[in-house]
Amino acid sequence: MNRSIENASDRSITPVTPVTPVAPSASGSDFLQLNPQEAPAGGLSDWLARRLRDAIADGSLPVGSRLPATRVLAGELRVSRGVVTEAYQRLTEDGHVAGRGRGGTVVVAPVAVSVASAVAPAPVVPAAGSGDPAGAVFAVTPPGADVFDALRAAPARIDLSPGVPDLAAFPRTAWLRAERAVLKGLSASGLGYGDPRGALELRRAVANWLARNRGIRVDAGEVLITSGTAQGLGLLAQVLRDDGIRAMAVEDPGSLGARHHLRDRQLETPPVAVDAEGVRVDELRATGARAVLLTPAHQFPTGVVLGGVRRRELMRWAGEGGLIVEDDYDAEHRYDRPPVPALRSVLAERVCYAGSVSKLLAPALRVGWMLAPPKYRDALVKAKRFADLGNAVLPQLVLARLMESGEMERHLRLLRRRHRQRRDAMTAAIGEHLPGAVVHGAAAGLHLVITFESAEFADTGLAGAALGRGVKVQPLSWHRQRPGHPGLVLGYAATPPGGIAEGVATLSEVLSEVVPGVRPRGR
């Protein structure tokens, strides 16, 4: 949140609908009849963002319309310019508006209205029973360790599971070319047992990658190559247990998989609420946990970016002895502006940073990296050694070549283009078929979240019924520890636009079947 929307506006995002002539900018106090007196104390940005979102949802700000300049609107409302900038920023993170350089800030994607208006009273739908083979995946509450395996194994026409990039774009030719070069140049002894920290070539390449892409300055000697963040997290949990740490606080909602991994290593995972600014540091303090797992650049699953105030609060908490585990799982995939710098780049001593190629290339490669704070570095290397004696060497050397040759950045640019198109296809389809859903976190990443904010039903039931119709999605409740609005986590990166549209249309049909009161508006 440390960049104004104006600064970001040179990075355009593709609008959902064909670019229509930009509507004349509504001006000042007349604009949406905004009255700052309605705002709760200290909540001006929140209030403004909500009012703008409502206006986009009810059509008073249609796709293609331009928002007033921040300076102008701030003057009219007699609020500080930062209030407006912040509100615009939130809508940008959500993927509803985008900077257009001199064209100003433009509405690019519709916001679906809450289903609350359509359902009264909200019907309660139970989770799909185990009698239903498709829904069986979703029948177990809380979901067990094998739930992702079960979901993966379930047959489906359209897979909207989150967490996977466009795998059809995997650079097979470049990979094979790099592998040929590696096999040609590798010494025989390079095929023996290796350094448990990883091949020096890849550690160097990762250090350079992080400098270029994430603002992190690190020496290759500080990089630990892992078999992906899942492994890194497990190893770290082990090391922290040995240091007497018994709990790692996690975001709520937050990754179910990460929670599983921490619990497997006997760490408690007290939940900390996430709001529009990211994790609630006051709640974090209240847990008493000495470590926290965060996704600051793009919160999973909500897509929120950790706000500037929260970052500072968090730094303070860490400065008092807290350890931040920064899961930077998809920070490179932003469509609106450069990603915020990693926390690791400003607080090396108290941040354990984790990244991987799972969202950059393919999860099947099982390669990631970890930068541990000095205190835990040796213990982590030891844990990695005992885990598997270090990653396989050939794929590490291939990756190092792809990273150092610029091939990886080329691929990332390609992915961003394709992912953005798919993101747009999904928000458009949601606008059309699921207007009762609120979209979150569409400005970045490989997935978005939709919530049904006033309806009460089991989203596991919805996901189970969808799977029964051949569409794979994750229920938002999987990623919650405490009750909240039902919703779905929808991956768009790995599915072509046609499949996305069809999948969302199917979700709409399924929704009206399992939650009979809910129907798309206008039908």
Place this chain on the structure above:
Amino acid sequence: MNRSIENASDRSITPVTPVTPVAPSASGSDFLQLNPQEAPAGGLSDWLARRLRDAIADGSLPVGSRLPATRVLAGELRVSRGVVTEAYQRLTEDGHVAGRGRGGTVVVAPVAVSVASAVAPAPVVPAAGSGDPAGAVFAVTPPGADVFDALRAAPARIDLSPGVPDLAAFPRTAWLRAERAVLKGLSASGLGYGDPRGALELRRAVANWLARNRGIRVDAGEVLITSGTAQGLGLLAQVLRDDGIRAMAVEDPGSLGARHHLRDRQLETPPVAVDAEGVRVDELRATGARAVLLTPAHQFPTGVVLGGVRRRELMRWAGEGGLIVEDDYDAEHRYDRPPVPALRSVLAERVCYAGSVSKLLAPALRVGWMLAPPKYRDALVKAKRFADLGNAVLPQLVLARLMESGEMERHLRLLRRRHRQRRDAMTAAIGEHLPGAVVHGAAAGLHLVITFESAEFADTGLAGAALGRGVKVQPLSWHRQRPGHPGLVLGYAATPPGGIAEGVATLSEVLSEVVPGVRPRGR
């Protein structure tokens, strides 16, 4: 030990010296003036093997000479033919004699005499101090978890570390060809998160490999792909701990690395002595441990093959509730005869079997497999999932192709040929330069052991001094939990014959420096 030496005699081994005209067979009671009355009760085979070994060592049975036929010698000594067969078998396992079909059983490698005759009293050499950069690796007792890393990182002209096959022979072209085919045929979804048990293609290929090469019938569903035996062992240890098992007995001498891994998982590792028949099952019982880690096909490091009687005793122990962990690390590399069947092939319910490609292709690939008894199968899969979500997919599919196409067997045949030549080069060099050393386990595998049976000195000091002269070896004491003869574990598979000869010559010089009383005979 279930094959008579006659049955094995169709597999010739290359003699150490150029084949000399076979000396006329010494006959019956005159042969070496053998008197069975000297043998202790029940120890006839032991006694005979010892007498034969002595005769080879002192030159009364020179390389190239033929032993009497088992039937003839048994008749002369008035012992059962099995006694003679067993004694010959032991010498075969040690690599001193070999079956020659109709040519009979021939001495092919010298046995070095004990240094006892040369040193009186035996000087005690301390382990190299940490002031010596080369020897520092060997200064820590007992050696820590990072000792193999430290040894690997130490510069050396000649690397005689055990555990690595001929890496220069790695089939780079075949690998790249297979990788191209894999990349061409792989679906996009195959690049996503995979089955934590491993790719079905590789699990099938491993099942077929084990059927062809190790007499094991297993379904692909029972195969768990690991990142090598180190990982498999760690995961199993975790699972056993959860089952209330607190100790896994290990062979003594036995692999230091394996012991490190088990202890890291909080398993005790009570030592069980290994003699010429393999692990002492009576000692195993006495430990009270409910699990034991064994290398039955080719004991590490001594090279002993688990004898038939011991196998039966072990089966009985397992039948009473014991769990055998069978580390089949290099069983495919025998030079004298087909490897003994795996214990897993006869006792699936109580044996957890582990294998890998580390000795077949390259440790850098970090791929292995585990067949768990049904009781622990699900828990192991869960442990693997939490460890790293499963192995990387591409290398698995490449390996599957190499295994199913016959490429891997071709490579193994090539390796056997090259390794045997190197084994011969090493035994010849030892015979020439280190006649004071007793050679063990030269009939199979990638390494052999030499001991200095009556001298007392710290073999870590010898290894440290050797490293100071650019020759990398492992001291036998690393692999011991209880005191025993000093010795060295010498890998020959990864070093060309010239390097082996030079390395052993250097060892001889170093030996006479650090243990001044010890000099090669005849100099």
